[in-house]
Amino acid sequence: LWGLPVLSSDAISSVAYATEEILLVLVPVLGMAAYTPMLGVAGVIIGLLFMLILCYRQVIDAYPQGGGAYSVARENLGRIPSLIAASGLIIGYMLTIAVSSCSGAAAIVSAIPQVEPLRVPLIVLFILLLTVGNLRGLRESSKAFGLPTYFFVASMLAMIAIGAVKAALGQVEPAEQAAQLSQTTGDLTLFLFLHAFSSGCSALTGVEAISNSVPNFSDPSRRNAKVTLVALGLIVLCIFGGSCALAMLYHAAPADNLTVIAQIAAGVFGSDSIGFYLIQTTTALILLLAANTAYNGLPQLMSLLAQDSFLPKRFADKGSRLVYSHGIVFASTFAIVLVVAFNGDTHLLIPLYAAGVFLSFTLAQGGMVIHWRRKRCRSWMRKALINGAGAAVTALVFAIIVSSNFLAGAWISLLAIGCAAWAMNAIFHHYQNVKKALGLNDNERAKRLLLAEAPKARIIIPAYAINKPFIKTLNYARGLSDNIEVYHVKVSAQATRRFKADYQKLEISIPLVIEKAPYRNVNEVLLDHIDEKLGELEKHETLTIVIPQLVTKIWQMPLHNQTTLMLESALVGRRNVAMVTIPYLIDS
Amino acid sequence: LWGLPVLSSDAISSVAYATEEILLVLVPVLGMAAYTPMLGVAGVIIGLLFMLILCYRQVIDAYPQGGGAYSVARENLGRIPSLIAASGLIIGYMLTIAVSSCSGAAAIVSAIPQVEPLRVPLIVLFILLLTVGNLRGLRESSKAFGLPTYFFVASMLAMIAIGAVKAALGQVEPAEQAAQLSQTTGDLTLFLFLHAFSSGCSALTGVEAISNSVPNFSDPSRRNAKVTLVALGLIVLCIFGGSCALAMLYHAAPADNLTVIAQIAAGVFGSDSIGFYLIQTTTALILLLAANTAYNGLPQLMSLLAQDSFLPKRFADKGSRLVYSHGIVFASTFAIVLVVAFNGDTHLLIPLYAAGVFLSFTLAQGGMVIHWRRKRCRSWMRKALINGAGAAVTALVFAIIVSSNFLAGAWISLLAIGCAAWAMNAIFHHYQNVKKALGLNDNERAKRLLLAEAPKARIIIPAYAINKPFIKTLNYARGLSDNIEVYHVKVSAQATRRFKADYQKLEISIPLVIEKAPYRNVNEVLLDHIDEKLGELEKHETLTIVIPQLVTKIWQMPLHNQTTLMLESALVGRRNVAMVTIPYLIDS
Ligand SMILES: [K+]
Ligand SMILES: [K+]
Ligand SMILES: [K+]
Ligand SMILES: [K+]
Ligand SMILES: [K+]
Ligand SMILES: [K+]
CATH class of the missing domain: 1.20.1740.10 (Amino acid/polyamine transporter I)
Structure with missing residues (x-):
């Protein structure tokens, strides 16, 4: 009960x-x-x-x-x-x-x-x-x-x-x-x-x-x-x-x-x-x-x-x-x-x-009347009448x-x-509408879209310091492709000199690209570079941005990952650019 | 002027x-x-x-x-x-x-x-x-x-x-x-x-x-x-x-x-x-x-x-x-x-x-006094005295x-x-503190962290329908690695039957894994699967989730990408899992 x-x-x-x-x-x-x-x-x-x-x-x-x-x-x-x-x-x-x-x-x-x-x-x-x-x-x-x-x-x-x-x-x-x-x-x-x-x-x-x-x-x-x-x-x-x-x-x-x-x-x-x-x-x-x-x-x-x-x-x-x-x-x-x-x-x-x-x-109740009329089961007329009366009365009450x-x-x-x-x-x-726009009505079309030979990923790693998250990101990227570029925006001569020296000591063959942001417009310079690279893509190719994401306590989050957040909002709306975030947890 | x-x-x-x-x-x-x-x-x-x-x-x-x-x-x-x-x-x-x-x-x-x-x-x-x-x-x-x-x-x-x-x-x-x-x-x-x-x-x-x-x-x-x-x-x-x-x-x-x-x-x-x-x-x-x-x-x-x-x-x-x-x-x-x-x-x-x-x-003004005392330039005593008097007076005014x-x-x-x-x-x-925690003080350590042979990426593609974004995602993933798994959570027998049939018609050799969510707890089943896969990783390996992200008009966004958003918030805090979002723009 x-x-x-x-x-x-x-x-x-x-x-x-x-x-x-x-x-x-x-x-x-x-x-x-x-x-x-x-x-x-x-x-x-x-x-x-x-x-x-x-x-x-x-x-x-x-x-x-x-x-x-x-x-x-x-x-x-x-x-x-x-x-x-x-x-x-x-x-x-x-x-x-x-x-x-x-x-x-x-x-x-x-x-x-x-x-x-x-x-x-x-x-x-x-x-x-x-x-x-x-x-x-x-x-x-x-x-x-x-x-x-x-x-x-x-x-x-x-x-x-x-x-x-x-x-x-x-x-x-x-x-x-x-x-x-x-x-x-x-x-x-x-x-x-x-x-x-x-x-x-x-x-x-x-x-x-x-x-x-x-x-x-x-x-x-x-x-x-x-x-x-x-x-x-x-x-x-x-x-x-x-x-x-x-x-x-x-x-x-x-x-x-x-x-x-x-x-x-x-x-x-x-x-x-x-x-x-x-x-x-x-x-x-x-x-x-x-x-x-x-x-x-x-x-x-x-x-x-x-x-x-x-x-x-x-x-x-x-x-x-x-x-x-x-x-x-x-x-x-x-x-x-x-x-x-x-x-x-x-x-x-x-x-x-x-x-x-x-x-x-x-x-x-109105729906029930239709239901009985469709089913036409035993004594459907009586049932339809009862629900019909219910529909009429509740409609009247609704009006009141x-x-x-x-x-x-x-x-x-x-x-x-x-x-x-x-x-x-x-x-x-x-x-x-979305379903129609995304749908693949015939199977031949789906198979045609499926590339015989998927092109290798092209990767950009934006970087500002040679540290543990960067190494983790680099290791990951090297597992995906050998077409990698490390990209650095220069705002302070001293910091960039240090970055370059540290990078060279790693003794890896991945090219390092440095561009200046003379007015501290770091994000703009980075986005311009991405857009330039997007222009160079061949058909079916995708540009992949790999970037570390620092995981801290929740209230410390606004202090980090500004590039990640900026890219996430800026890259939405650009075709053929995929973003990978590599979590890095700080032990503390 | x-x-x-x-x-x-x-x-x-x-x-x-x-x-x-x-x-x-x-x-x-x-x-x-x-x-x-x-x-x-x-x-x-x-x-x-x-x-x-x-x-x-x-x-x-x-x-x-x-x-x-x-x-x-x-x-x-x-x-x-x-x-x-x-x-x-x-x-x-x-x-x-x-x-x-x-x-x-x-x-x-x-x-x-x-x-x-x-x-x-x-x-x-x-x-x-x-x-x-x-x-x-x-x-x-x-x-x-x-x-x-x-x-x-x-x-x-x-x-x-x-x-x-x-x-x-x-x-x-x-x-x-x-x-x-x-x-x-x-x-x-x-x-x-x-x-x-x-x-x-x-x-x-x-x-x-x-x-x-x-x-x-x-x-x-x-x-x-x-x-x-x-x-x-x-x-x-x-x-x-x-x-x-x-x-x-x-x-x-x-x-x-x-x-x-x-x-x-x-x-x-x-x-x-x-x-x-x-x-x-x-x-x-x-x-x-x-x-x-x-x-x-x-x-x-x-x-x-x-x-x-x-x-x-x-x-x-x-x-x-x-x-x-x-x-x-x-x-x-x-x-x-x-x-x-x-x-x-x-x-x-x-x-x-x-x-x-x-x-x-x-x-x-107080800082200026110290400045002059350090510099000891010509007539520094007089200058220090003026700024000192300024410091004293402004301090008094501040107190008032x-x-x-x-x-x-x-x-x-x-x-x-x-x-x-x-x-x-x-x-x-x-x-x-973060800088210290992330820093690589000596270069030998950095080189040691750099893997000689970066492991191939392991990829999971969560999917609910065989449509254009899925094919784009699949093409992209195949360019990254050949260790791919397409993963589907079953909530409706009919939808899953359809998905399976469409998938088989693609005639690709990528394995399809289907798991049931008997209580419509789709996200939980997906996360459990990811956690299981994370447990199987070898050292230095990373699990990569590749997922399409539908780009619509801004006010239509809440109607889409629920899995992406859920994964983004759920996967923060898990080590060794990278997430890739492949933008798919709807032309309309
Ligand atoms: K009541
Ligand atoms: K009530
Ligand atoms: K009620
Ligand atoms: K004033
Ligand atoms: K004023
Ligand atoms: K002022």
Whole structure:
């Protein structure tokens, strides 16, 4: 039963902020009258949840290898829709990290208000810890990772049960905010309801995680995944529905530095009780776990995209710790930028969050309709109908989310998704063009390019002193070719006299060429000489520059190898010149 | 007469801020009573100026090749004092850039107050313009550079003459600030006098420039330099003394967004007259020219220091435009940091400025005493006495500057000088150690290291596709050695099958080694293979990795060459492995 707790943490943890986000829209307008429509909004969201579960059960059946919106869209809808789905997923993953860690920090601040001034640094620290953990291959101990979910669900259920009993016995004290609440009054409009609904849809982010990871379940994996998905639905039903009901009973309302969940916990257990701190702890832990799931999902998705030539190749492969280190660093960088730009405020990030997620839902469900129509398996019409309804509903929800949150931040998500999709498409075309430019379509052509007699290398060794690295370089060069020239730029008469004398004492037959740099323009003189030699090359010949590279401690590096670095940047762009660096380690 | 205007601009331009800095100390305490002690302070400073001129005439005689505090101290006082003198000069040069451009911006803001909100960006723009100009080798047109000095001196002298006549005729209107001035009263203490004096000493920064550049004068260069130095003294006497006298007559007092010079010009010519704008323009121009002199002096000093192994070698040499580009970029970077950190405020920078300059004065004069005692030339006692008196006086002034401005910023200069001197000494020791570690003291040893029979290179070519760059790489490698291995890491069965088939069709006898990376850990598998091969090397053998490097447009580079970049960073630190990159330019 490992699949349930880890893969569900993303979805279940959303309860920590979804109730609050609904109230944040309704309470400022409706005051005490906000709670009844809140229950309505929560009801619609739970209905939507079960519709999504129905749809994703079919995704599990169709893609037991683990679908994901990107794969489904790529297979059924083509390149551009799949890139849009992928961009939605990427933005969604980065927001999962940002929102979850911000919300986790809010839970901690609720328990220890003194931490408030350090909120943003604390969130950045969370993300850095997750980064380091994932870079070092944290997953090996992932069994223990299930615990936070169990703890959170158990403590929430206990709170809901005790809260309900207390309410039934009439032991409820109204929360502090209640007095102020009654003063605000306004009308419940359709727009307000839809706005509250779109904020509450953050509760549904993460339900797709299970269908993405079917192979992670034990056999029969398909069946287990589907059972888990239903279990997830029931858990969210209980704790999201329960916390909404308690929010109503205990008059919890959004406040600074005290989350709605914390207010409920304070009302049920007392504001300084063990129960209160327990709820805050388990909430923070499951949110951290939810953020961590994005560190598994995003780099894996980026690897898929890189293998399909939509991202730089380096994202495709794993590093020595068997993790996608580039993807992890990428995710963290953007999540930290988001957190800092939005000042670590969950409320400001939520309008960005659900848009990307529902866009990928829509594309996945739309892709499923095509999938069933193609397969035409038993009762395909019914299946296509279910996924089609899912696509229609999620598209509608996407439209609601975007229109009611456009200026509040959804435009940022849409812009980011558009840019990401455009960039990935441009990368794809670039790789295609390069592949075409480099390719050898017929084998005869390849064989023709292969020289019968490869020309001997011509070597230049730039040198300023006869020392151990020079001798090592010389030995190496003599193993490559006998067409070698030692090249020295003269800036100081004394140094050059010394160099010449030392060189002659070596008694070797390799010619020494000395040129003056009258204005200390050493690099220019060297490059001019290389260019002159390049002009003398015959067809298919290459000029090889062999140069020692001193290896010192990292902070001493800027003191050395200036010629090597200069040549590396200057010779890029010149054809037919190869550069060899011979490492020389200083023992110290 | 090129030497006078350009080399003197640093010293002459100081008039633009020195009068104001004296008043800035005195007026807040003494009010209207500030002007009499100001004249006293100015008198002492002019006396000090002529003492410095007397001393530096002797430096010109002794070091006709252009001394500079660093060279004088290095020859006579030893390494550590010379490094302290050099650090003082470096800090002084950077402050010359920062103070002059801030003061130039103040002159512009005085003329056009609307520019005030853009002051810091404007200063940064000045510095960037100077940077680009100097990087492109601005000096070629340096004859025209004398003009701003002539214009400034002429316009200042005209203002002083007209202002004196007007005052004699009783046509002086009191400046706006006069009313407020009379309200503040306080006592003239010794500390206040010394503080005002130390601020006014900024007038003396730059007098050393002429003695540093004797060879730039036409023959007889020594005599011309000495004449110029005296001319400089007379000019500063006239315009510094004159502007102090006018400040008294016209009741000019430091104010925001209107410099003291601008107030005098407004009093003499009228606040919207051509004369007023002319003074502001010539002031801004000479200050820009003064900042530019530091761009000649500092990189030249850094080149000397780098040639003496106190700075990274790259500072020693000139780039293709025959300028010390590293030194120029270094100077600009630090000057911009200073300007931004001190919000572009001349007043805040002045306390940092004079300390470094007077420290290098003291060390130069002290070094001259030793110089004369060593030489024992005709009348050496008298010469040593003059320089000794100069050393004593400048040391005293240094002590006054530091003690009266310590908390206001002199501590920053002292700390920076200390750190710079320490760093240069550390760099020197590092270079000495490396030289010793790499050196071959006797020639027999060098010959012994030289192998009679250099071993043939062993080559590995990592490859993922049979394409044009691969064929080019293969051709090149075959010219180097016949001990070649093509190495392929398998991640996708399909891609590897294709690679193998294409390779076999080439019909070459070079062995192909394929290894699996079951977890997509491509780089790790490749590095492991290299390490394995390194273990098989015999003594003196080197393993050579030959790899193509795709050359694309600069922004496409991150999409390619991931193996090259990875190997470059991973192989540093491994002995006996050389890396060859074969450039392949994509035509597009
Ligand atoms: K979530
Ligand atoms: K969720
Ligand atoms: K997610
Ligand atoms: K100056
Ligand atoms: K000066
Ligand atoms: K200076």
